[in-house]
Amino acid sequence: MKPVLAALALSLLAPLAHAGEVRVVVKNVESNSGYVMIALFNDADKFPTDASGAPHKAKVDARSPTTTHTFPDVAPGTWALSVFHDVDGDGELDVRSVIPIPKEPMGASNNAKGRMGPPKFEDAAFKVGSGATEQVVVLSEL
């Protein structure tokens, strides 16, 4: 391989080599029914519900009382987790019909809670470096 190509190959590999890992421990999962939906956001405007702002997403079989998932290859930076228990397994966060608040248990990193609304990105934000990061999210119902 020519030196230029070798340098290019290295520069392409470098971001992966420095990527971190985010281990998510979801607690207070009430039952084994449905899925635990986990989204890892780096876009504050999309957090916590617009999945287009979440480059990393996972749909994990619900395991009571604790469900875990690990996201590999997460770019270093500021991230926030949004988690909910999709109890009926329809892939969506069910909301109440009269007042639009969630009726399935949910949570966020740092266990950030919103006041009269969803949690804020800055409250849920945590840093990802090149190593492993563990976040414990305790689900609760509103």
Ligand SMILES: [Ca+2]
């Ligand atoms: Ca649902």
